[in-house]
Amino acid sequence: MERLMKIDRRIIYLIAAALVILTLFVPLGLPVKISDMTRGAYSAIENLPDGSLVFIAPMYDPGARGELDPMFVAMLHQCAKRGYKMLIGNTSWTLGVQMLHPIVTDILGDYGYTYGEDYIELGSKPGGSIWMQQATNDLVTACITDYNNQPLAQFPIISQVPKLAAEYVDAILVLDCGTPGAREWLTYVSTPTGIPLVVGVIQMSVPEHTPFLDSGQYKGLIGGSRGAAEYELLVGKPGKAVKSQDTMSVIALMVTLFIILGNIGYLTSRKK
Amino acid sequence: MHLSTNPGIWAQALCILAVYTYLYKDNPVWRFAETVYLGLATAYWFVYMFFNYITPAIQEWIIKDGQWHYIIAILLGLMIFFRYVPSLSWLARYPMSFWVGYGTGYVLAFDPAVWLTQVSATFLPLNTVKNVLVFIGVLSALVYFLFTIAKENPVVGGVAEVGKWYIMIALGSAFGNTVLYRWNLFLSRMNTIFVQWLGFSV
Amino acid sequence: MILTVLSSLVVIFSQYFYLGKQWNLMEYLNNWFQISYAVALALGFVNLTVIHWKNIQRKREGWVFSIILLLTMYGYLIVGLAEWSFEGPIFGWIYENIMAALSAAIFSMVAFFITSAAYRAFRVRTKEATILLVCAVLVMLGRAPIGDAIWKSWLGGWSGFVNQWMMGTLNMAAMRAITLGAYVGGFATALRIMLGLERAHIGGTGTQ
Numbered sequence: 001m002e003r004l005m006k007i008d009r010r011i012i013y014l015i016a017a018a019l020v021i022l023t024l025f026v027p028l029g030l031p032v033k034i035s036d037m038t039r040g041a042y043s044a045i046e047n048l049p050d051g052s053l054v055f056i057a058p059m060y061d062p063g064a065r066g067e068l069d070p071m072f073v074a075m076l077h078q079c080a081k082r083g084y085k086m087l088i089g090n091t092s093w094t095l096g097v098q099m100l101h102p103i104v105t106d107i108l109g110d111y112g113y114t115y116g117e118d119y120i121e122l123g124s125k126p127g128g129s130i131w132m133q134q135a136t137n138d139l140v141t142a143c144i145t146d147y148n149n150q151p152l153a154q155f156p157i158i159s160q161v162p163k164l165a166a167e168y169v170d171a172i173l174v175l176d177c178g179t180p181g182a183r184e185w186l187t188y189v190s191t192p193t194g195i196p197l198v199v200g201v202i203q204m205s206v207p208e209h210t211p212f213l214d215s216g217q218y219k220g221l222i223g224g225s226r227g228a229a230e231y232e233l234l235v236g237k238p239g240k241a242v243k244s245q246d247t248m249s250v251i252a253l254m255v256t257l258f259i260i261l262g263n264i265g266y267l268t269s270r271k272k
Numbered sequence: 273m274h275l276s277t278n279p280g281i282w283a284q285a286l287c288i289l290a291v292y293t294y295l296y297k298d299n300p301v302w303r304f305a306e307t308v309y310l311g312l313a314t315a316y317w318f319v320y321m322f323f324n325y326i327t328p329a330i331q332e333w334i335i336k337d338g339q340w341h342y343i344i345a346i347l348l349g350l351m352i353f354f355r356y357v358p359s360l361s362w363l364a365r366y367p368m369s370f371w372v373g374y375g376t377g378y379v380l381a382f383d384p385a386v387w388l389t390q391v392s393a394t395f396l397p398l399n400t401v402k403n404v405l406v407f408i409g410v411l412s413a414l415v416y417f418l419f420t421i422a423k424e425n426p427v428v429g430g431v432a433e434v435g436k437w438y439i440m441i442a443l444g445s446a447f448g449n450t451v452l453y454r455w456n457l458f459l460s461r462m463n464t465i466f467v468q469w470l471g472f473s474v
Numbered sequence: 475m476i477l478t479v480l481s482s483l484v485v486i487f488s489q490y491f492y493l494g495k496q497w498n499l500m501e502y503l504n505n506w507f508q509i510s511y512a513v514a515l516a517l518g519f520v521n522l523t524v525i526h527w528k529n530i531q532r533k534r535e536g537w538v539f540s541i542i543l544l545l546t547m548y549g550y551l552i553v554g555l556a557e558w559s560f561e562g563p564i565f566g567w568i569y570e571n572i573m574a575a576l577s578a579a580i581f582s583m584v585a586f587f588i589t590s591a592a593y594r595a596f597r598v599r600t601k602e603a604t605i606l607l608v609c610a611v612l613v614m615l616g617r618a619p620i621g622d623a624i625w626k627s628w629l630g631g632w633s634g635f636v637n638q639w640m641m642g643t644l645n646m647a648a649m650r651a652i653t654l655g656a657y658v659g660g661f662a663t664a665l666r667i668m669l670g671l672e673r674a675h676i677g678g679t680g681t682q
Binding site: 279280281283284287288291292294295303304305306307308309310311312313314315316317318319320321322323324325326329333341342345346348349350352353356365366367368369370371372373374375376377378379380381382383384386387390391393394402405406407408409410411412413414416417435436437438439440441442443444445447448449450451452454455457458460461464 | 475477478479480481482483484485486488489490502503505506507508509510511512513514515516517518519520522524536539542543544545546547548549550551554555559560565567568569570571572573575576577578579580581582583584585586588589592602605606607608609610611612613614617618640641642643644645646647648649650651652653654655657658660661664665667668675676
Binding site for chain 1: 500501504507508560570574575577578581585586588589590592593594595596597598607610611614615617618619620621622623631633634637638641642645646649650653
């Protein structure tokens with residue numbers, strides 16, 4: 001038992017990595033039960049009035065794609081199925097929007113969406129919370145151009161949204177992995193204007209965002225890869241997040257076993 | 273297995289492998305990767321700021337719109353570099369004062385609306401188990417963080433003890449969520465290596 | 475001190491008073507902040523150059539890596555300026571395929587350290603540590619499908635119990651307290667700065 005306690009940490013790294021890589025090739029196929037939290041977020045988006053206009057803000061960088069890309073894809077599918085008009089853009093997360101452009105074009109193209117009329121990609125604007133504030137006064141001045149540097153004023157959809165306000169925008173859907181993120185959207189846009197906010201966050205951030213869901217400041221919260229998997233199932237487009245749940249199961253079991261084994265060794269050596 | 277021919281994927285895979293060599297032990301390959309990352313990150317943010325703030329300010333606001341007062345803003349920013357001149361380092365306090373004051377104003381103007389809603393969400397009717405647990409939890413955890421009140425008082429000490437349990441539960445949840453998130457990051461890297469680079473189908 | 479108080483008062487005045495909104499002072503102040511801050515960000519650049527140049531001159535340990543750092547930093551800067559765009563093809567390629575990959579790989583290494591710590595260091599020495607570890611295990615298994623496979627229906631299943639009672643009630647209460655503490659602390663500090671009681675940012679002797 002004592003030898004087991006003094007095992008080289010690199011052996012632990014190897015075992016852990018091997019188990020994770022194994023699940024890539026050998027799926028377990030465990031069913032994913034849908035939680036009330038994700039169902040609430042799905043309903044918050046689904047129950048918007050027909051013809052709604054939503055602002056989708058993918059506020060993340062390439063590092064968080066694993067968890068937030070599936071959410072973004074499912075969100076696009078859900079909004080397109082409901083026929084919502086969409087403004088897609090973010091502030092400060094520069095590469096996020098560039099990465100996502102091919103995804104947006106593919107998915108919305110399949111639903112027959114026309115750029116400039118049914119949706120528009122604003123690109124990534126500098127300024128963080130300052131930009132958010134400016135957008136609540138005048139969206140065209142805050143953005144000036146779309147993601148392709150074309151003047152915004154020429155697009156018909158922009159005439160329907162002179163600024164981010166409750167009378168023009170029916171919901172803001174934020175995918176958050178840091179600052180600026182959902183909290184800034186809540187503080188500088190949602191609270192002053194009253195626009196409902198639905199948020200998707202990385203697994204690590206779920207605990208810090210639950211108070212805002214409980215108080216009603218968020219109308220919905222999708223949490224981490226589990227939330228993304230549940231959301232994919234609700235939208236009817238199971239994808240990467242659902243596939244990653246087998247790995248999450250193996251990881252959870254593995255770390256639990258490590259904790260238990262480590263403490264068994266500790267308690268036995270303490271008795272001696 | 274079908275090796276990728278995309279140089280971008282090769283670059284990503286080699287970067288990932290270089291970083292993971294640290295798991296064996298500290299080595300020059302890892303240090304090279306770490307150094308490159310630091311250099312790229314520093315240059316990236318400067319270029320980002322240059323093209324998104326400084327260039328539009330000079331070209332659009334100052335030269336095109338004639339708002340010459342923004343030149344003072346540029347000079348204010350440049351004053352921070354006086355910290356390298358010992359006799360004139362007091363000049364570096366001015367931009368710092370402006371930024372701190374600006375940030376202070378933002379906190380005072382915007383934050384109360386958010387946290388006051390949190391306060392009102394805590395004071396709910398104590399007619400369900402959940403409401404009682406939330407009410408007790410928030411108050412006791414806040415008492416735990418009051419370091420200026422003596423915990424020797426049995427009432428304060430008892431309430432703070434309950435708060436401590438709640439905080440331990442929160443820390444345990446945070447740990448559990450962090451473990452899953454970090455391993456998900458690793459899974460994404462393995463996807464890049466095995467699926468995109470080596471071409472295995474999963 | 476006057477500059478600090480004036481700039482914070484302008485922000486508050488612009489947000490809460492009709493005249494402030496009419497005069498649109500916020501837009502000017504925001505632009506001033508962004509421009510001055512952007513210019514000052516070169517400080518990091520200058521600082522790194524000074525430190526690592528000294529390393530190279532004095533041939534301190536790791537001076538070769540200092541050369542690599544300066545070459546990478548200035549090389550990437552030159553690429554960005556040469557393309558005269560933040561979204562140039564080469565600049566973007568380097569960001570996506572090298573910088574983002576390095577960043578994600580570095581952050582993902584924490585997973586290994588956490589797992590190793592779980593085995594070698596996390597011990598149930600005290601009641602508090604026991605609670606922490608038990609909750610961590612409950613949450614981990616609850617957020618993965620394996621938890622529901624083990625414990626299906628009582629109290630909503632493992633994930634239902636974790637989501638509703640642990641994350642949605644107990645954890646939420648503690649996080650709300652922590653969030654409130656942070657907000658109130660930030661508010662109090664901001665008020666102290668505005669009232670001139672806090673002067674550390676301008677080289678004062680600290681608090682009064």
